[in-house]
Amino acid sequence: MTRKCKKDGKQTLVACTISHITLYGVPSIGKKYLLGRVETRLKELLLQKAEENGWEIENMEVMPDHVHIFVKTTPSDSPALVAAQLKGFTSHQLREEFPHLRSRLPTLWTRSYYTESVGHISEEKIKK
Numbered sequence: 775m776t777r778k779c780k781k782d783g784k785q786t787l788v789a790c791t792i793s794h795i796t797l798y799g800v801p802s803i804g805k806k807y808l809l810g811r812v813e814t815r816l817k818e819l820l821l822q823k824a825e826e827n828g829w830e831i832e833n834m835e836v837m838p839d840h841v842h843i844f845v846k847t848t849p850s851d852s853p854a855l856v857a858a859q860l861k862g863f864t865s866h867q868l869r870e871e872f873p874h875l876r877s878r879l880p881t882l883w884t885r886s887y888y889t890e891s892v893g894h895i896s897e898e899k900i901k902k
Contacts, residue, residue, distance in 0.1 A: 792844060792847075792891070793847065794842065794890050795845060795853060795856060795889045796840055796841065796888040797860065798886045798888075807875065808837065809838055815871065819863065820841070823864070827847075827859060828848070829856065857889065864883075
């Protein structure tokens, strides 16, 4: 799929990959913790990390215990790399800023994630 992707602040025509990635939170606590101020801050951090890496988050939905993200990357950025970067950065920052996450959770995210390539789907459908 060829689209305009931002890389290093410029818009150039390159091959892009749009992936749907789901990050799973720790289920063992039985509580929903991605709510309110934590949810708002998580969205800010995800957008910040994506921008740092030259990725574009097309759509994101934060659920109480997991996150769905449609992210546009270059083919050289594997879904495993994207998930690891987003999970590692957000876990570190959120647990530092919200002490209750540190005291109640052994970790913010599980090691698991789900990813699929979007393929030939229109950007309008992704944004819905």
